[in-house]
Amino acid sequence: MALEVDSAEYHYTRDAWQATLRRRLRLEAHGILVVSATPSMIRDTPHEVIAALRHLLTLGTTRPTPPTALARGHQQLALEFS
DSSP states (O other), X not given: OEEEEOOXXXXXXXXXXXXXXXXXXXXXXXXXXXXXXXHHHHHXXXXXXXXXXXXXXXXXXXXXXOOOOOOTTSOOOOOXXX
């Protein structure tokens, strides 16, 4: 599972937006479930983002484990779900 933070500022150009879609396509082609959220969604409605993550974690338990992937240039976050 991956959380992708999509900001309008980064996607200001068509090329940047298409790069995001290509990256998401590659992740999903490897069986990785992707949750997309904007920075303001994470700030203003974190409970909705967490609910989506929890739901995908539940869905993921019925799927085969995809290969391990590490995002280059991004810090990996440890999330606690209780």
